[in-house]
Each structure stands twice: as structure tokens, then as C-alpha cells.
Amino acid sequence: MKTQFAVDVLICGAGAAGLTLAIDLARRGIDFRLIEKNHQPFHGSRGKGIQPRSQEVFEDLGILDRLVAVGGVYPTDRRYRDDGSYSDAEFTPPQTPTPAEPYQHPLMVPQFLTEQVMRERLLELGHQPEFGCELIGFEQDAEGVCARLVGKGGEESIRARWLVGADGGRSFVRHALDIGFPGKTLGVRALVADVMLSGLARDAWHRFGEGDMQRQIAICPLAGTDLFQLQGPIPPDVDSDFSAEGLTAIVAERTGRADIQVSSVSWASAYTMNARLADRYRAGRVLLMGDAAHIHPPTGGQGLNTSVQDAYNLGWKLAAVVRGAPEGLLDTYEEERRPVAASVLGLSTKLLGAMKNGDLRRGREVHQLDIGYPQSSLALEHPVRSGVTAGDRAPDAPIRDADGQRLRLFNLFQGTHWTLLGYGVTRGKVKPRPGMHVHVFGPEGEVNDDQGHVQRAYELAIGDWVLVRPDGYIGAMLASEYLEKLEAYLLQVGLQPVMSE
Template sequence: MNEQCAVDVLICGAGAAGLTLAIDLARRGIRFRLIEKNAEPFHGSRGKGIQPRSQELFEDLGILDRLFAVGGVYPTERRYRDDGSYSEANSIEHNAPTSAEPYQQPLMVAQFLTERVLRERLLELGHAPEFACELVAFEQDAEGVSAQLADNTGTQSVRVRWLVGADGGRSFVRHALGIGFPGKTLGVRALVADVRLSGLSADCWHRFGEGDMLRQIAVCPLAGTELFQIQAPIPLEADIDLSAEGLTAILTERTGRDGIQVHSVSWASAYNMNARLADQYRVGQVFLVGDAAHIHPPTGGQGLNTSVQDAYNLGWKLAAVANGAPQNLLDSYEEERRPIAASVLGLSTKLLDGMQRGDMRRGREVHQLDLGYAQTSLALQHAERTGNLLAGDRAPDAQLRGASGQALRLFDLYKGAHWTLLGYGVTPGAVSPRPGLHIHHIGPQCELVDEHGQLQRAYALAVGDWVAVRPDGYIGAFVSSAALERLEGYLLQVGLGPVMPG
């Protein structure tokens, strides 16, 4: 048995959540290993919608433009009637970007392309997943986790501070911890397949038999590829032929058309839809993220997005504690993320009910821009603050002007692994600099000018207000200049103490 050098974090599972966590840890200089029991990357399209909030996350990680380049917008839906006529409509609301919300529409990227872009970004940071490497056992104590790994060279032992299970709905980590996974099977079985086909155009999303669960079938061109994704409900017990011939027969039967031909199948799956939520996200030094913690029906495109947001929440907290922040900071992961998953499960199930009736409309409720962590332990604000934006909410974007005359965005200031502290009309120097905190002063004769008032409108700031923005783009604290001792206490809580003179 080989003894491996200890690392801070062992991530089990190299899907979208595991890769996102690995990138976040890599850019923070945290030692980790990312293992994946499968011998090669997932090659299906399953989670193909990247919602606006996740687009902001991927902008922060430096890959959003790459995802736009390999993906595309959702096409118009063409809904066919039994007589062969059809209507066209957008099931997704189209709203113009604003200064506060620069991304307003979901982006379509096949999951295998999203994960490929994530792997490429991780490689730029000097790391790569270890495929065909499986977690087979682990034990933990107060200081860390001892894990047993198996690969094609044998077994090895690794000692880590934390283990993160990003290993999917059948999570070995969750089972080994004995964490309950209550919920329900939703009584809907479906097929999904990535295919090459002829007989349908690639300029729209073709839908047949809407509202009839026995005849419904959808064929969507996958942006950035030559593939189409077939989706259809199927009987709960029947054997389904997922070959090219079998899928062609299903298409012919459900569309009433003889001219649609599937030529090849690159990936296909028949599955039962479930809605389940883990009883706990953490046991000691072990955490669950993504599908290991929650599984959703695919309606509304919430699963992958919720999963990568889990990783985005956990990554900065693991790094902060690794660098000396109070241990109880890690308690906030489950506190913040589990209620979000519960809410999203409810939304996905509601949208599934609508889909069964033929209602495919999607609006702001799927964008995840309104999800946040208000009234949690990391949300601090002065009692008199009211309005639509509170501590714990997503931090809006805004256009500013630097003292040099150049335009910039708030998101430019937030981008990276640090905290950001904005002082609006404050006295410079009132808060001392410290590692991991970028302090910016906004106002006349300051480094930044709110030239068009976008910052003030988005954040509803009074002169003398301070805003602490977390590394994951949520507002940590609103504090007035009269209560700087509360701000100092908050910064200590998250591991940002001042540097003491030597």
C-alpha cells in the first residue's frame, strides 16, 4: 500500500460540481486531489442550461466567454398539432440586460462541453482530475479524514483535512455516512438521448404531443454541436430500445412522420425522475455537494446550476478555514445551501407538473438571481436598513468610472478569490488594509466615481455606508460608518483580521 502526501481537500467526483470546487480551490492555492471513479469524462448533454446566476459564477472563474463560444441561445420552440400545422413561441422570457443584471437568458451548453471547458480551466491552474480512481473507504476523526483509494495500480491511503462528496445521486460518500436521502419518485420515467438525425431542421426546438404523456416527444438541436437531444416520457416498466433503430421507431410513432431518421446515438439514458434532499450536508470533516446532496427533475434546468453554486459556496469557506479562519465558518455551508436546494426542488417539481399539462413557460424564477442567504449567520446589516437589497442577497453589478477616467464594472472589482469592501462617501483609511480584502472608496476625490448613480440605485446606499461583498458575490454586510466596530467583528468572523504590527 502506497502512502500519499496529505492534501487539504479530497474531492470525490469530477462532474460539474467537483470541477467547479477544484477550480475555486486551485485559484486560492489550496492543496487538493480531484478523483473520478469512471475511466473517462461524462459524454452526455444532460444538464444543458446555464442560468444567469451561474453565468456570473463562470465569469468570475474566467470561462464565461468560452462557454458562450461553444454554446448558444435557446431556440424558438415549434409546437406541432395533430394535423401537421404548428405554432412557434419562446417558452423562455427574453429580457434586456441591465447594469445590475448583465445576464438575463439561460445559455445552452451541452453538459459534456461545460465540463470540458471546466477541465481546461483547471489544467491552466496546474491541476487535472484523476480518472479511474475510486474512493473505497474512509474514516474520520476531529482533525481530518483517512481515505482509501483504488486505481489500476492498486490501493493507496491518503490523509486529508476534508473530504467532499461530489459523486452524484448514488453517492458512495453519502451512503458511507449513513445520511438519509428522503423525497419521492415522481411517477415519471423519461428517456434522453444525444443523436445525429435527419428529417428535422436545426433552427428550432421541435415539440410533438404536448400535454399527452403517452405521445409527448421533443427534439432539441444542441447548440455548438451537430447533435440533437431527444426527450420523451416513457412507460414506467416497459423495456425501451435506445438504439438508433429503436429511437427512430419512437419518433415515427409519436410524430406521425416517416422522414425522421436517427443515424447514430452518442449517449442515451432511461431514468425515473426523483426529488430528494439529503438530511445533512456535513458530518464532521465530510461534506456533500451537487447531486450527492439533492436530485431534481430536469424541468427548469436547475440541477447543474444548483450543484455548481454549492461548490462556489463551499470553496471559499474551506480555503478561509485552511488559512486560519474560525472553524465554525464551515457550519454556514449547510445553513445556506440546504434551504436553497429545498426551494429549487419545489420549483422543479412544480414545473414538471406544468410540463405534463403542456405548459413550458419559463421566467425569472429559474434564473437563480433572486436566491440568497438573508437572515443567516453571515448576513449583517444595520437595523434601520430597509428595501429590496439586504445582507445575504446577490451583489448587483453596476457601471463606475475610475479616477483615471476609465469605465469599469463592479463585477471587475469582485472578480477573484478575495472579499471586497466598498465605502460610499466614507473617510478613506477608516478600515485598515488586510490580506484577502480589497477596499475601494467611492465618491468625489476618491478612486471610484458613481458617475451615473447606478451603484447608489442598486445598493440603496447612504453616505457613510460600507458594503462587504463575499468571494462568491453575495453581500455579507451593510454597516454605517458609525458602527465600524461591528464591521471589524464581522471581518474577524470570516477570517479577515487586521495585520498586527511586528
């Protein structure tokens, strides 16, 4: 008897990771449900930095312009001395956008605004999260997952082909699978709060007591709002007062100033910093992503970004498998993303140590533009190259179309498809496939590398082919004499040729 599935994918958790996956599946026409046990959206600002690589992801998903509109740039970093004087510095070293890397600075958008924009985009695609709907149990077999939910209408059971746990650091899904979550508590308990206050200008991120874990406090104006975010270490064994009066007292004690007055508190939380990584990201037909798979300190602004990019990596693979690609494709999700999380854990922990010593400068390492999957089984390259290689992020470049109109490579990549670029090649050597767009540069092509940016970014020779994955990474780089190796690769990722009648 054929199994009846209610949905292809059940996503548990409607934070940034769950919303990213939902948007990606929605634009691919995959049937899913997105559930969230909380009764309303998260309304805090814990993750507020959108790194350059995530800006590229959000551009592809169609929301970067909206995030820029509701957010803003990071303010000047202002560090106060004990005598009340201060010094100003740029939060990140100034960098000029390049043809290959159009975004060079983190964008500040409070998490609640980011997720609001994402929910609006999801609604445009015909879907919305189900708040107040909790996963309370599940069982899986070779074909799918039977999940028990409880929501406003009571308890229900549904059958899904796949279950994705995006349900945070205390993940019910991870616990139910008994997947280990080793790591360590980092010995720092911290306060974060969104407040209205007076006494400080909004043109700077105000930092007091840098290098002193007893007195340190940072007060940052939240772009797109009238709020400030308070951040600072607090004693591990003391119940702090997070009322307006209590926070005013904490600020006065740490800054030595009585003129900074907190008038209201929008959201406040105390949390202990941890660095933990799940032993595995997949158990049969259940997958983990975001904080359910890795948690780390907020230093470096890596958390939300890593979670979003987990979902961006998983989305196209899940959709391909639902549509008939080999299930082994899903094994590349953990293969690619778990080492990234391990690296981010190390970076965030290192930056936490720097923060304790009063050094908060951040460089290119937090931008996530250098993240890639060169060791992935999905990286195909013949001959072996130097420079940009298979598995790396696919650089952007300005180009022209056949009519001479200016375009970017990112315009060609945007969407749910694969992109195959041929450089000075003979058109027609690759069989057409649904889900793959082919663009040829050169005399037989319809796009023009008139300034040579594509050739320089990818270090291409005449006859080279570059296959770009739906998530903007290079899947394959091949000289024409190795083009036959592309056929098996395309079948592996679910791209079947059009059958002639």
C-alpha cells in the same frame, strides 16, 4: 506527533460540482485531489442550460467567454399540433440586460462541453481530475479523514483534512455516512439521448404530443454540436430500444412522421425522476454537494446550476478554514445552501407538473438571480434596510476608475478576495487585510459612480459601507456609525488585520 496530510481537500466526483470546487480551490492555492471513479469524462448532455446566475459565477471563474463561444442561445420553442401545423414561441420571455443584471437569458451548452471547458481551465491552474480512481472507504477523526482509494496503480490510503462528496445521486460518501436522503419518486421515467438525425431544422426546439405523457417527445438541437437531444417520458416497466433504429421508431410513433431518421446515437440514458434532499450536508470533516446532496427533475434547468453554486459557496469557506478561519464557518454552507435546494426541488417539481400539461414556459424564477441568504448568520446589517439587503446577490453596475475608464462592479469583485465598498466615506477607517480589497466612491475615492447606478442598485447613503463576499453575495451593509461591528465579522470569516511591526 504532528499529523502529516497528503492534501488539504479530497474531492470525490469530477462532474460540474467537483470541477467548480477544484477550480476555486486551485485559484486559491489550496492543495487538493480530484478523483472520479469513471474511466473517462461524462459524454452526455443531460444538463444543458446555464442560468444567468451561473453565468456570473463562470465569469468570475474565467470561463464564461469560452462557454459562450462553444454554446449558443436557446432556439425557438416549436409546438406541433396533430394535423402537422405548429406554433412558435420564445422559450423564455425576452428581457433586456440591465446595469444590475447583465445576463438575462439561459445559455445552452451541452454538459459534456461545459465540463470540458472546466477541465481546460483547471489544467491552466495546474491540476486535472484523476479518472479511474475510486473512493472505497474512509474514516475520520477530529483532525482529518483517512481515505482508501483504488485506481490504475492499485489501492492506496491518503490522509486529507477534508473530504467532499460530489459523487452524484447514488453517492458512496453519503451512504457511508448513513445520511438520510428522503423525498419521493415522481412517477415519471424518461428517455434522454444525444443523436444525429435528419428531417428537422436546427432553428427550433421541436415538441410533439405536448400534454400527453404517452406521446410526448421533444427534439432539441444541441448548441455547439451537430447533435439533437431527444427527451420524452417512457413506460416504467418496459425495456426501450435506444439504438438508432429503436429511437427512430419511437420518434415516428410519437410524431406521426417517417421522415425523421436517427442515424447514430452518441449517448442515451433512461432515468426515473426523483426529488430528494439530504438530511444534512456536513458530518464532521466530510461535506456533500451537488447531486450527492439533492436530486430533482430536470424541468427548469436547475440541476447543474444548483450544484455549481453549491461548490461556489463552499470553496471560499473551505479555503478560509484550511488557512485558519474558525471551523464554524463551514456550518454556514449547509445553513445557506440546503434551503436553496429545498426551494429548487419545489420549483422543479411544479414545473414538471406544468410540463405534463403541455406548459413549458419559464420565467425569472429559473434564472436563480433572486437566490440569496438574508437569514444567514453571515448577513450583517445596521440599520435594517429595505431594498437590497445583506445576504442578497450583489448587483453589478457600470462605474469609472480614477482615469475615467469604464469598469463594472463585477470587475472589482472578480477573483478570490472580499470587496469592501465605501460610499462617500473617509478612507482609512478600516484596517487593511490580506484577502480584502477596499474601494471608495466619492471625493476621497478611486472609483466613480458617475451615473448613479451603484447608489440606486444598493440604495446607499453617504457614509455607507458594503462588504461583498468572494461568491458575490453581500456579507454586510453598515452605516459608518456601526462600522465597529465589522471587525468581529471579518475575524469570523478568517480575515485578520495586518499586524504592524
